[in-house]
Amino acid sequence: MTSLHSPVNYIAGVGPSKEKDLARLGIYTVEDLLYYFPFRYDDRTVQSGRQLQHLSRVTVRAVVQAPPAVRYKGRRAIMTAQVKTTDGLPMAAVWFNQLFLRDKLRPGTEITLTGKYDARRRSMVVEHYEFAHDAQSVHSHRLVPIYEVRGQLTPKVLRSILSKALKQYEREIPEILPVSLRNQYKLLSKVDSLLQIHLPNDRESLRQARRRLVFEEFFLFQLKLQAFRFMHKHDQPGIAHSFTKEQWTEFLQVLPFVLTDGQKQVIREILLEMRSPQPMNRLLQGDVGSGKTIVAFCAMYAAYLSGYQSAMLVPTEILAEQHYESSNRLLGRLGLRIGLLTGSLKEKARKETLDQLANGQLDMVIGTHALLEEGVEFANLSLVVTDEQHRFGVEQRSIFRQKGHHPDVLFMSATPIPRTLAMSLFGDLDVSVLDQMPEGRKPIQTHWVRASEEDKVLKFVRRELAKGRQAYVVAPLIEESEKIEGVENAVDLYKRLLEPMAGFKTGLMHGRLTAREKEEVMRQFKANEMQLLISTTVIEVGVNVPNATVMVIYNADRFGLAQLHQLRGRVGRGEYASTCILIADPLTDAGVERMQAMTSTQNGFVLAEKDLELRGPGEFFGIRQSGMPEFRLGDLVADAHIMKVAREEAQALLESKEFWIMPDCRPLVQYLKDQKVLQSPLQD
DSSP states (O other): OTTTSBBBSSSOOHHHHHHHHHHHHHOOBHHHHHHHHOOOEOOOOOOOGGGGOOOOEHHHHHHHEEEOEEETTEEEEEEEEEEEESSSOEEEEEEESSSGGGTTOTTTOEEEEEEEEEETTTTTEEEEEGGGGGGOOTTTSSSEOOOOOOTTOOHEEEHHHHHHHHHGGGOOOOSSSHHHHHTTEEEEEEEEHHHHHSSSHHHHHHHHHHHHHHHHHHHHHHHHHHHHHHHHHHHHHHOOOOOOOHHHHHHHHHHSSSOOOOHHHHHHHHHHHHHHSSSOOEEEEEETSHHHHHHHHHHHHHHHHHOOOEEEOSSHHHHHHHHHHHHHHHTTGOOOOEEEEOOOOOOOHHHHHHHHHHHHHOOOOEEEEEGGTTTTTOSSSEEEEEEEEETSSSHGGGGGGSSSSOOEEEEESSSSOOOOHHHTTTTSSEEEOOOOOOOTOOOOOOEOOOGGGGGHHHHHHHHHHTTTOOOEESSSSSSOOOTTTTOBBBHHHHHEEEEEEEEOOEEOOOTOOOOOHHHHHHHHTTTTOOOOOOOOOOOGOOOOOOTTEEEEETTTSSOHHHHHHHTTTTSSSSSSSOOOEEOOOOOSHHHHHHHHHHHHHHOOHHHHHHHHHHHOHHHSSTEEEEEOOOSSOTTTTTTHHHHHHHHHHHHHHSGGGGTTGGGGHHHHHHHHHTTTTOHHHHOO
């Protein structure tokens, strides 16, 4: 018995050598091969010789008119054969270093040629050729798929292997999408899609094949996310919080500031869900400085009013300490007992905090990943708030829900994420958005200058420091790199700025410092024991330093807009007017566009959309972003509409009773079981 899970050497013509080359591409089974898609297509459909455009890439059928002539230029052999297209256009066909063809190019030989045509010289540099006697439809006379290859494998050999595999295993290709979906969206069958993606009849067939496969890819991804969400809401009863309107009104009256309309709306959404017996699973997206932390504190206070504990997980110790201090100022005076749990706590203090959490003596705890360790137990945890957790995939997010009895979970992200990406990364979450700035928050003046104006920038920084303010200077690299010339690094910049900034304490921070060293540098800067901080992007998400009024970013065109916006948000957090200066000499149009976008708006969501448009999803969060889903064919920007439809259909299907019993949907239910999404109560 053979199946798509059979090893590739089951395909006719695949021996040990080809098997090894395929393995280097990550292809071990027939299924791996069928899902190894082309990265582009060459149009090798034959054109009329009389309609060829100058310097265009063309394919013609021709007949050799005379034996080829060979000349040498250095070590390079240049072979030229006079040919005439089948409709009578004479031209010279040129090959480089392919003398083995000389004896095959006899007069009268019919050949198909592909290459760039030079109308002035009546010549073509041949990129691909096919003799009439061995021409195969797989390699010529059509849209020809081009694949990434390694080792001895060539695109031509891979095409031949794929062609054989499709013929040999066509009947084994299973259909996973229900007929209703295929009919509703006029989607090709799975078999036809794979045939047309590898061997398209024409551009429309290729478009329809890709459309079907992208929809399936997005749909299965969303089905998995929505199943997590469905189970979380329907299979796991949570905690219904209860508090009176009077208690809440009283709380709002003692707040030392007025909430924005945006904050009020988001708090309403959160409290409504907290009152429900289904566990909350919500993402709070907020622009830099929009007041997400206050919203989180309001939710934690609601948990306290209901008689439960809450926890806030943050990425760094210094941020944990900052939230601990501000929560004590706001909520501590209302009677909440608040604890701090970080990795650097001494054993005695840690044990005391753990005991207080376990026996209910603490109402609220703020901590780092130390909160997730074994041995951290709560008396009655009902709410978990996680800050900057977009780095985690859906499976990792479930860790946060295992503390307590299905607690409500509120995820916070200070990185404005375009809706397209939010649906992909957080499809299992409800999303609330804060895009309104609190009253009194001053806009940050943003300027783009060329590197030649550095002296003016440094004089401006020195004037600000002389007023008692503080400043950040950011460089893209830690140390000098031979690979990237002309790009500032933090170590050399620190040494270079010591003299022009003499009289002010200057500090250095980068990713190679230990966590303790970073914490100490930030502590000094926060306490104004250090006036100028030179750093890499490790300060991107960090502490609140209201006295910092200047952000200077060197080689700003090397950063994405989302990152630049985050860096800019480190200043403008106090009563003083603040400035962000971008030093850049962009070499590309996209670099210029980024600088112009930064100086034209301070709306993080507008910038995030622009960033996604300019750089694509792969770079939006950085290449190593573990939470970013990778798709074989789907493009989160170009195919955003397909993702939206896939999400809606996945939600609708999961909520219909027919899904669990319809024979047509059995492959999808099996898929969820294989993905270990379904658990026995739901299966029953």
